[in-house]
Amino acid sequence: MNQLFNLKVNIPEKKEYSYDILIGEGFFQNFEEIVKKYSSANKFLIVTNETIYKLYKDKIQLGSSKFVILPDGEEYKNFENFKKILDAAIENRLERKDCIIAFGGGVIGDMAGYAAASYMRGIDFIQVPTTLLSMVDSSVGGKVAINHEHGKNLIGAFYQPKVVIADISTLKTLDKRQLKTGIGEVLKYAFIEKSCGADLNYRFFDFLKNNKDKIYNLDVDTVSNLINICCSLKAAVVNKDETEKGIRAILNLGHTFAHAIENLTNYVVYTHGEAVAIGMKMAFKLALLEKYIEKSYYDEALELIDLYDLVPAFSDLSKDDLYNEMFLDKKAQNGKVRFVIPNGSFEVGIFSDVSKQYVFEAMN
Ligand code: NAD
Ligand code: GLY
Numbered sequence: 001m002n003q004l005f006n007l008k009v010n011i012p013e014k015k016e017y018s019y020d021i022l023i024g025e026g027f028f029q030n031f032e033e034i035v036k037k038y039s040s041a042n043k044f045l046i047v048t049n050e051t052i053y054k055l056y057k058d059k060i061q062l063g064s065s066k067f068v069i070l071p072d073g074e075e076y077k078n079f080e081n082f083k084k085i086l087d088a089a090i091e092n093r094l095e096r097k098d099c100i101i102a103f104g105g106g107v108i109g110d111m112a113g114y115a116a117a118s119y120m121r122g123i124d125f126i127q128v129p130t131t132l133l134s135m136v137d138s139s140v141g142g143k144v145a146i147n148h149e150h151g152k153n154l155i156g157a158f159y160q161p162k163v164v165i166a167d168i169s170t171l172k173t174l175d176k177r178q179l180k181t182g183i184g185e186v187l188k189y190a191f192i193e194k195s196c197g198a199d200l201n202y203r204f205f206d207f208l209k210n211n212k213d214k215i216y217n218l219d220v221d222t223v224s225n226l227i228n229i230c231c232s233l234k235a236a237v238v239n240k241d242e243t244e245k246g247i248r249a250i251l252n253l254g255h256t257f258a259h260a261i262e263n264l265t266n267y268v269v270y271t272h273g274e275a276v277a278i279g280m281k282m283a284f285k286l287a288l289l290e291k292y293i294e295k296s297y298y299d300e301a302l303e304l305i306d307l308y309d310l311v312p313a314f315s316d317l318s319k320d321d322l323y324n325e326m327f328l329d330k331k332a333q334n335g336k337v338r339f340v341i342p343n344g345s346f347e348v349g350i351f352s353d354v355s356k357q358y359v360f361e362a363m364n
Contacts, residue, residue, distance in 0.1 A: 002026070003228050007140060007235040009160055009242050021140060021164040023227050025220060028059040028167060035062060038163040039124040041099035045092060047085055047112035048103040049076075052130055055173050060103055060128070066092050070108070074147070074267035077107045079155075082146045085115035089123075099124035099162070105131035105178075106138035106272065110153070113144030117159035127161045130170040132182025132223075133273055136189070136230035137251075139164045141238045147267075152259045158243050168223050179216065181273025183308045186226065188253045188280065189233045191301060194347040195250050198236035204229055205304065205346060212307060250348050253340045254279030257363070260325035264317055277310040283341050286362040290354060292343040301342070319363045323356075 145156025
């Protein structure tokens with residue numbers, strides 16, 4: 001089922017900007033035609049990684065394109081590989097009207113997007129997400145970044161793509177662990193649905209409760225629907241606050257804990273979605289301790305996270321180290337850690353005055 005969805009981003013100081021998100025199957029059959037509809041570039045630089053290149057190199061050829069093939073892994077989302085993209089852009093003499101295409105998961109999308117934002121102060125950028133996580137979250141909304149040894153996504157920009165092309169046939173080659181990690185970000189939308197303020201008439205929580213098998217079996221209609229719902233919720237938030245001055249932070253439910261966990265384990269122990277799932281459990285525990293939510297909702301939420309079987313055994317990290325690491329989180333303000341915490345059914349708030357003792361208890 002092919003769906004066309006249009007995200008509008010309101011940037012007060014610029015004109016309203018909008019772009020299409022194409023969701024479905026078969027986009028690679030006329031990939032060149034689609035891409036050229038959205039960018040008038042003469043040259044395309046396709047940024048991908050070794051794994052994805054091996055699987056899909058024949059599918060995404062464009063007449064005038066060059067590839068940048070990076071090593072695979074979150075640990076490579078760094079200055080060195082960011083520079084490789086810029087070097088390739090310079091070597092291939094990309095000009096201001098040319099285009100960088102990110103073909104891969106969130107790591108490639110974030111890094112290629114930041115390169116597109118930086119090269120000549122910004123050239124066209126197209127997102128072709130190939131993981132569930134990147135289809136429901138990272139390819140949409142314009143956050144692009146690389147990691148610094150002192151923190152995840154510390155160096156970056158807000159830079160919107162010209163189009164997002166989410167061909168869900170690519171999910172068939174994704175291993176189960178990576179599919180599950182995408183569910184980490186998907187669940188987040190169920191828990192923030194009310195706060196997103198989208199004009200939608202359903203409960204995403206119920207959709208997830210009822211469709212686990214269809215989702216894990218990659219039923220085309222169900223997965224297209226799921227991506228559409230997530231993008232709609234995200235668009236509603238990004239429209240209100242593109243550059244995260246306020247409400248956009250709700251998209252980071254569980255992430256204050258997750259980023260600290262990922263950073264302390266050097267990005268090689270947990271996938272991002274697994275860290276988010278662990279972080280959401282901690283956020284729910286914190287909400288319960290602070291009495292922001294009822295025990296019945298806490299139980300329901302934890303049951304849904306457990307239903308999707310996302311959280312691996314949690315290695316023994318020092319709570320002091322985790323707490324200190326959180327001060328580097330981009331949501332920290334005036335030296336205080338800001339947490340996105342459930343404060344009602346399917347809604348969340350942003351709090352910086354939570355009890356340190358409860359934070360430590362939540363990390364149990
Ligand atoms: P990823 O990009 O590392 O991809 C996960 C793994 O799947 C990699 O090994 C990759 O090579 C492989 N892969 C990708 N597509 C495949 C396919 N179709 N078939 C087989 N293998 C495939 O990880 P991710 O989970 O997609 O993204 C995580 C990143 O996204 C993190 O860096 C996180 O910070 C970032 N992120 C950004 C935003 C944002 O708003 N910009 C939001 C959420 C997450
Ligand atoms: N993934 C969080 C955001 O886009 O703001």
